[in-house]
Every structure is written in structure tokens, then in C-alpha cells.
Amino acid sequence: MAHLTRVLKSEWTKVTTVRSTLWTLVLAFFLTVSIGIAFSALLKNLSNEERGGPLDPTYVSFSGMSMGQLAMVAFGVLVVSGEYSTGMIRASLGAVPQRGVFMAAKLVACTALALLVGMVTSVATFFGSQLVLGEEKASITDDGVLRAVVCGGLYMTLMALFSMGVTWMLRSPLLAFSILMPFFFIVSGILGVVEATRKIAQFLPDQAGMTMLAVNDLTDFDRAYGPGGALLIMLAWVAAALIGGYVMLKRRDA
Amino acid sequence: MIEAVGLTKSYGDKTAVYQLSFQVRPGVVTGFLGPNGSGKSTTMRMTVGLDEPTAGTVTVNGLPYRRLPNAARQVGALLDAKAVHGGRSAREHLLCLAQLSGVPSSRVDEVIDVVGLGEVAHKRSKGFSLGMGQRLGIAGALLGDPPVLLFDEPVNGLDPEGILWIRNLMKQLASEGRTVLVSSHLMSEMALTADHLIVIGRGQLLADMSVKDFIAHNSQGYARVRVPEDRPDDPEKLRTALARAGGQLLPEEDGGFRVTGLALPQISDLAHEADVRLWELSPHHASLEEAYMQMTQGAVDYRATVDTRSSLQPLPQGMPGQGHAPQGHAPQGHGYPAGPGHPAPGAQGYPQQGYAPQPMPQQPGTGYGTPAPGGHPPQQQPWPGGAPGTQPYAAPTPGAPTSDSEAAR
Secondary structure, eight states, X not given: OHHHHHHHHHHHHHHHHOHHHHHHHHHHHHHHHHHXXXXXXXXXXXXXXXXXXXXOHHHHHTTTHHHHHHHHHHHHHHHHHHHHHHSHHHHHHHHOOOHHHHHHHHHHHHHHHHHHHHHHHHHHHHHHHHHHHGGGOOOTTSTTHHHHHHXXXXXXXHHHHHHHHHHHXXXXXXXXXXXXXXXIIIIHHHHHHSHHHHHHXXXXXXXXXXXXXXXXXXXXXXXXXXXXXXXXXXXXXXHHHHHHHHHHHHHSOO | OEEEEEEEEEETTEEEEEEEEEEEOTTSEEEEEOOTTSSHHHHHHHHTTSSOOSEEXXXXXXXXXXXXXXXXXXXXXXXXXXXXXXXXXXXXXXXXXXXXXXXXXXXXHHHHHXXXXXXXXTSBGGGOOHHHHHHHHHHHHHTTOOSEEEEESTTTTOXXXXXXXXXXXXXXXXXXXXXEEEEOXXXXXXXXXXXXXXXXXXTEEEEEEEHHHHHHHHOOOXXXXXXXXXXXXXXXXXXXXXXXXXOEEEEOTTSOEEEESSOHHHHHHHHHHTTOOOSEEEEEOOOHHHHHHHHHGGGOSOOOOOOOXXXXXXXXXXXXXOTTSOOOOOOBTTTBOOSTTOOOTTSOOHHHHTTOOOOOOOOTTTSOOOOOTTOOOOTTOOSTTOOTTSOTTOOOOTTSOOOHXXXXX
């Protein structure tokens, strides 16, 4: 409908006209690709014993994603909290009183941009790393590799989307950052390593997301689900965050 | 046309707006007045659907804002001038809003020129001054060329040229048949701009009438009289003559007198009969500010008290609280200070005192009397048990020379 396209256009203008948010996407790209290539270069020269197992050339190329995802989280937080911290939300909702339409348009515009950057990043880090890996390299035509590369882009997009939902619930950029960043940077990692919490931690969004990137050998991961299940788990997290955000947006005064 | 019916908004147990009903008609500028925290902004926010009323409704052209088709084309609002992402340029900001409401981007450049931001249109709004931000906010309100406009404190931070521009803009918009609701604290500005007034205090309607009626209803005009200084008996003679006719003669600071209760020709006749020459006989018309102060005194939430300066510096003897500190006089009668010791010539006293503590004259019928000591809730009090008007932000300093409101109780 005409109304939605107008709002979409506006949201696209919004997301593309603020430099700081665009920088987070640039950062996501460079962090992921540079760390991926650096790790590949480092691990290539090590023996299997030193690495602790045979090299998974695809998975290694995604090493930078644990950092790059944080930039994507920052992107998600900024595009939503920017409305609240600046007061722009009042102008926006003044123009679009239908809050569902407003939220949907923002999600679509921002997700489109995140998906584009995520896919480009995933493809770039894969091919960049394979260049460095030399004879250990994988080919995009190998079994499961293409799927892993696509999932890499999806993973980054879903992380941004998840943080958008969370930020819609929290509204404050400070609050959103201080919950999401330590969680994905530290807490989730610790929970995934500690034996007692491991079984539960594997269902956290980032842990599940990383599983999506595995090509075939899932024994390393010790997961109760495969890549397909991982995608479903991530989608469930994203859906939960967005529904929570929508309920908050609908119910609270702007 | 904006119409509120029984509009109520509570935040937890605090009631911001209570049972507010009014109509804002097209074709005139309607001023929306009230002390800080009286619920003006809350009312405006509910009008544009940002806040959901706890009870009652507010409609624009018969529909609640959220159900208006393409609301942005029907209502333009300046609620918070700084509601702009600082990282976006003025033009980009307006473009976002224009796209939201389906306004062509050529209109963006139009309104930028209308508000005079042409030179900084491509600068990031982060560096804008208060006045520039205000202009940007007004541009946003005008964008959709809407028939209903709301402006919350539009002249904040504007220079005199900007204030004049706003005044003419409001009048022009109204003369085009639009509905214009403007809130402001600047009474002199409102007196010049608005045709109609809606006054609220503590979230309740105090007045809904034309500016002229408002002044007439809420202030008392009087005559200023001056008699020759070389005849010391004249004041007494005049007083007696006027008193017999039911008038009152009160001395003023500058040696003149004010006469209440009598019309000017009558004063002249009485003076003539009493053989008193008059050097001056002039009418005093109350200003909107006086009328407003008179009405809202009981409904002010935030009051200043005397700055005792915590003995940071010794107060010079014989200068009790000069400057911005209110004097310890207690106005009598209908709230006009009289008698010696009043600092202001012209005896209005209000401009100097601002929101300083004053005794609150009882306004019959408004329900906003002085909160009685001992905690009797004033009549029509929507807050059970509360003691409104007890100056929440004015912590009484122990041992300090307390303000005259205490003294008057």
C-alpha cells in the first residue's frame, strides 16, 4: 500500500543519512574480514597437533565474525535508540501514528541494509581467507560451503535484527549497549565453555548462530542440533525480541 | 477543530491532566496557557497520539489522531524542537518527515526558505542554536500544509525578529482558516498573538474565553490619580470624598494614588466638588500578565523562594533582598500590593517577582485556593490526600527569613 512505501522510503533516508550508524556497518565489514584473513594466515602454518585438529578452512574464515557481530549489534542498537535518545520518535510517530507500520518499515529498511552488508562481508571474508590459506583452502562449490557463506551473512543480519528488538524494549542506547555488548562479548562465551552451563548456552542466539557456519563436521560443536536447527533457534530469538519490542512500542507512551 | 472531552491522563498516582474539556476552533489563534507542569504539553502530546489518555478523548476534526488518514497532512505539530537526530542535516531531517507523509521533496526546500534556514540546510543539526532548532521544528510542522497546527512554546530561544515572524505566521495561518493552538509562558507575546485563551492549572481547565474577556474577568482596572504636592491636605480631602461615594484611595510608591471602585468621570466630579485639583487622572488597564498571574497563583506547582545564599556572603545592612528577591510585603485586598515598602513604581509588582512566592488570593469558584495549613484539601481536588501547592522544589531553609506566603498564613 502507498502508505507503507512512503514510510519505507523515509526509514531508508533515516538510516542512510546518519554517518555514525553507517560507520558501524563499515566497521563490521573490516573487523570480520581482517580478523578472518589474519587468523587464516596464522593457522595455515601450524601443524594439526598445534591447531588441535584438522583445519576447517571455511570456519576459520569466519573467525572475525565474533567481533564483527558486535558492530552489527551496535548498528541495531543505534538505528532504534537514535529515535528515542534524540526525541525524533515524537516526530516520527506524529507522522505515522500507526506504530506497527512505523516499526515494520524501520525493520525492513535497516534489515535490508544489514543483509547487504552482512552478505558482502561473509563473501569477502570467505574468499579473502581462502586466498591466504593457499593449499588448505576450500572451494565455494564444496559440500556445504555455499550454505555456510550464506548463513554467515544471515547470521550478521539476524544479530542486528535481534538487537533492534531488544533496543525497542529498552529504548535507551546506554542500557541496550550495556546489556548486549557484555553479553555477546563475554557472558555467552563463558557460559559456552563452562561444563555446567554448556548444555543451555548452546541455545543462546550467538552460539546457535555460529553453528550455522559449520560446513559439515559438527562433532567439534557438541550441539544437540544441526545448522538448520541453529537457524530456527536464531529466528526464534529474533522473533521473541521483536514481539517484545512491538508490545512495548504499542503500549508505552512515546 | 480540536476537541477534548473529559481528557484525563495519570502517570501512576500523579494526575497530569484531569477532566479537561475544550474546543479549539479554526480561524483564530488559540493561546494555551498554564504554569509549568500544568499539563499543557501532556495535552498536546495526547492530541497528536503520542500519549494515550487514561480517560476521555481528544479528537482532531472528529477523529482520534491515530485513526486520522495520513495524520501528518492534517496536523502539524511543534512539540519538541530538539526532536531531531543531531547527525542529520536540516534538509535530511525534513526529507525523512516529508517522505513519511508523502510530501514531495520540493516542499522541503520551500519550508526551509519559509523558516529562513536556507543557509544551514545542509549542516548537521547538532550544531544548531536553540533558535535554529526552533525554526527547524516549525518547518517540520508546516511541511504537510496542515489545516490544524499545534505549537508548544514556539518562541523559545528566538530573537526579536524571529518572535515577530512567529507572531505574524500564527496570525496568518489562522486567517487562512486553520486551527492554531499555541502554548506559551510569555504573556505579553500571547496578548499580541492570541485571540482566544485556554488556561489550565494543575491539569484542570481554569478558563476558556477570549483574551479580552479573560483580562476583564481576572483583573481589576483602576485609576491613577495625582494631586499637587504643595497641598498636603488634599489627599485626605479626596479620600473622604471618594470614600463617601464608595471608592478607595491607596497611596502608590511614586507619590501618586490609585483609586478603585469608581469610574474616571466620577472621580473627576468628586475631586472638583471637594475642591481638589488633579494633576493626573489616568485609567490603568490590567495586562494579560496581571490577569494570568491573578488566576493561576493558586495553581503554580513550582515556586521560587528567597535565595538566602546560605550566608555565603554577608548581606549588606539595610538592603533586605534587593535584586531578584521578593519583598516581604503582604498584599491586601485583591492582591495588589499597597503601602510603603513596595519596590516597584507602577505598583504592578509582578514583573519583578516572576514566580516568586506570593500569598494566593482566593479565586472564588476556581477551586484553586491557597492550600490551607493543616492540610485541608482545596475543593475540587483530584489528588486524594496530597497537599498540592506546597512548593515541592522549594525546600524551606531552617531559620531563613521565610517568604511572605508563610507570613501571610
